[in-house]
Amino acid sequence: MTHSPGKPVIRARSLNKYYGDFHALKDVSLDVGEGERLVICGPSGSGKSTLIRCFNALEFHQSGTLSVGGIEVHEDSREIIRLRQEVGMVFQQFNLFPHLTVLENLTIGPTKVLKVPQAEAEAAARLYLGRVHIPDQADKYPHQLSGGQQQRVAIARSLCMKSRVILFDEPTSALDPEMINEVLDVMVELADTGMTMVVVTHEMGFARKVADRVVFMAEGEILEIDTPESFFRNPKTARGRDFLDKILQH
Amino acid sequence: MTRIKRLHWGDWLILAGIAGVCVFLVLRVQGTLEYKWRWGDIPRYILAYDASTHAWFANMLLQGLLMTLRISIFASVLALILGIVLGLGRTARSLAVRLLARTYLELLRNVPPVVIIFIFYFFLSAPLIDALRIDFWARAIARSDHAAVWTFFFGDMRRFSQLVSGTIVLALFESAFVGEIVRAGIESVGRGQREAANSIGMTHFQSMRFIILPQAMRKIMPPMANQFIMLIKDSSIVSLISVQELTFKTLELVSSTRMIFEGWLTAAAFYFVISFSFSRYFARKERKFRLSP
Ligand SMILES: Nc1ncnc2c1ncn2[C@@H]1O[C@H](COP(=O)(O)OP(=O)(O)O)[C@@H](O)[C@H]1O
Ligand SMILES: [Mg+2]
Numbered sequence: 257m258t259h260s261p262g263k264p265v266i267r268a269r270s271l272n273k274y275y276g277d278f279h280a281l282k283d284v285s286l287d288v289g290e291g292e293r294l295v296i297c298g299p300s301g302s303g304k305s306t307l308i309r310c311f312n313a314l315e316f317h318q319s320g321t322l323s324v325g326g327i328e329v330h331e332d333s334r335e336i337i338r339l340r341q342e343v344g345m346v347f348q349q350f351n352l353f354p355h356l357t358v359l360e361n362l363t364i365g366p367t368k369v370l371k372v373p374q375a376e377a378e379a380a381a382r383l384y385l386g387r388v389h390i391p392d393q394a395d396k397y398p399h400q401l402s403g404g405q406q407q408r409v410a411i412a413r414s415l416c417m418k419s420r421v422i423l424f425d426e427p428t429s430a431l432d433p434e435m436i437n438e439v440l441d442v443m444v445e446l447a448d449t450g451m452t453m454v455v456v457t458h459e460m461g462f463a464r465k466v467a468d469r470v471v472f473m474a475e476g477e478i479l480e481i482d483t484p485e486s487f488f489r490n491p492k493t494a495r496g497r498d499f500l501d502k503i504l505q506h
Numbered sequence: 507m508t509r510i511k512r513l514h515w516g517d518w519l520i521l522a523g524i525a526g527v528c529v530f531l532v533l534r535v536q537g538t539l540e541y542k543w544r545w546g547d548i549p550r551y552i553l554a555y556d557a558s559t560h561a562w563f564a565n566m567l568l569q570g571l572l573m574t575l576r577i578s579i580f581a582s583v584l585a586l587i588l589g590i591v592l593g594l595g596r597t598a599r600s601l602a603v604r605l606l607a608r609t610y611l612e613l614l615r616n617v618p619p620v621v622i623i624f625i626f627y628f629f630l631s632a633p634l635i636d637a638l639r640i641d642f643w644a645r646a647i648a649r650s651d652h653a654a655v656w657t658f659f660f661g662d663m664r665r666f667s668q669l670v671s672g673t674i675v676l677a678l679f680e681s682a683f684v685g686e687i688v689r690a691g692i693e694s695v696g697r698g699q700r701e702a703a704n705s706i707g708m709t710h711f712q713s714m715r716f717i718i719l720p721q722a723m724r725k726i727m728p729p730m731a732n733q734f735i736m737l738i739k740d741s742s743i744v745s746l747i748s749v750q751e752l753t754f755k756t757l758e759l760v761s762s763t764r765m766i767f768e769g770w771l772t773a774a775a776f777y778f779v780i781s782f783s784f785s786r787y788f789a790r791k792e793r794k795f796r797l798s799p
Contacts, residue, residue: 314704345705
């Protein structure tokens with residue numbers, strides 16, 4: 257299912273990022289096109305989270321250039337708030353707001369940040385709850401839901417913000433195995449709507465099904481960018497082969 | 507460890523011993539100091555009857571108690587506001603703000619309360635009261651028609667500036683501790699919450715207001731209740747700047763009537779009853795709070 261990406265929404269050039277002396281991103285360059293579905297994989301500690309956290313300014317790179325949705329990302333930018341409104345993020349640990357109901361979790365961003373009227377925000381929230389197949393849980397609190405349901409609420413939260421791009425940081429890694437598919441199914445449906453998605457995941461079935469390209473990272477570097485078929489059948493680097501051997505053993 | 511819920515002979519022995527020591531102390535006071543107990547006089551220093559107006563009125567001790575309660579309540583509200591500002595300052599992004607908040611805290615922690623109270627009084631509250639001419643308009647209110655309403659909330663309006671002083675000084679003093687409670691509450695909210703708030707485009711202020719502080723409140727409530735009780739007890743210190751609260755009034759009573767033991771024991775009983783009732787009340791609230799989701 258290849259698909260030719262439109263003009264880049266995310267454009268990274270020679271990004272370098274350090275945590276103290278530790279070189280977490282090394283000369284990373286990458287374009288993500290409008291409507292593209294990009295999967296990022298690689299061993300733990302290879303800088304995948306760091307990279308996508310740079311994309312919505314939760315972290316900042318120290319050298320190189322990064323533009324997201326036409327906004328230059330750097331620490332002193334006055335447009336970071338606007339940038340984050342355009343880029344949604346789904347976290348490994350869901351990070352729902354525990355003191356708010358599911359419905360409030362979905363409406364607080366639109367009403368407080370985008371100043372959408374309450375009624376309109378609630379209608380949209382219910383629509384998106386339907387879209388992630390939990391229309392009946394609106395009045396519950398996050399702790400009353402299963403992990404899979406919580407993660408789907410988190411996806412709906414990003415949708416409610418009308419984000420142009422949604423970043424996923426290992427969205428199924430914290431889930432019990434029987435809940436992984438309900439979340440992946442929602443993500444596949446989301447991909448079918450044409451949403452631009454950058455997904456850090458080791459779910460190779462998902463990558464094969466929806467990814468336009470797969471990025472393989474190790475030790476802060478991008479080692480391969482390829483179509484899923486090509487990468488999974490025939491990785492070009494020894495590290496890539498190694499990595500696939502390890503995850504496919506299971 | 508199981509705790510025994512009945513008194514055994516050993517316990518009785520301990521209690522009897524303590525009772526013995528108490529009796530000995532009382533007899534000693536009476537004997538060697540030739541002290542005459544006048545417990546019968548104490549009630550009329552609480553409530554007294556004015557024969558000329560045929561009305562009961564609050565006498566020294568009750569006046570003092572009411573002043574203590576008023577100051578405690580007003581100072582708590584002010585300390586809460588200042589403490590939240592301070593707690594936000596302690597967790598601010600700007601280094602200058604953090605340093606300022608930290609300096610304030612460390613000054614309060616490392617200088618004796620009595621000294622701090624005088625400094626706040628002479629450098630802050632006294633000039634402020636002068637500058638705002640609080641004395642002037644408080645006296646005007648005392649003479650006006652709706653003096654009764656004001657008196658209900660603030661006590662004798664002729665002593666309003668004292669109430670203001672006491673409130674400000676006590677609130678400034680307690681704000682440092684409230685600030686630490688608020689800071690701990692804010693820091694107890696996980697990093698993920700802040701990041702989730704950021705990722706939906708909230709400003710620092712919005713994420714504090716809608717996400718972090720409401721969750722921090724849960725952690726803040728129990729120590730805050732405790733701090734309120736501390737504040738009631740600490741309020742006795744403003745007697746040093748002549749605020750006529752319970753301790754000040756007791757001192758006055760003791761020096762004019764020489765009822766040293768009765769006066770101080772009564773004051774102690776007043777403080778104990780207030781603090782202990784609040785503490786039981788908060789404990790019950792907290793248990794209910796913890797059971798709710
Ligand atoms: N806040 C941080 N401070 C210091 N080191 C960090 C921080 N965040 C990540 N790192 C380090 O950067 C490297 C890349 O981390 P991360 O991007 O989380 O990897 P991945 O998501 O691929 O597992 C790891 O070695 C990690 O220890
Ligand atoms: Mg990661």
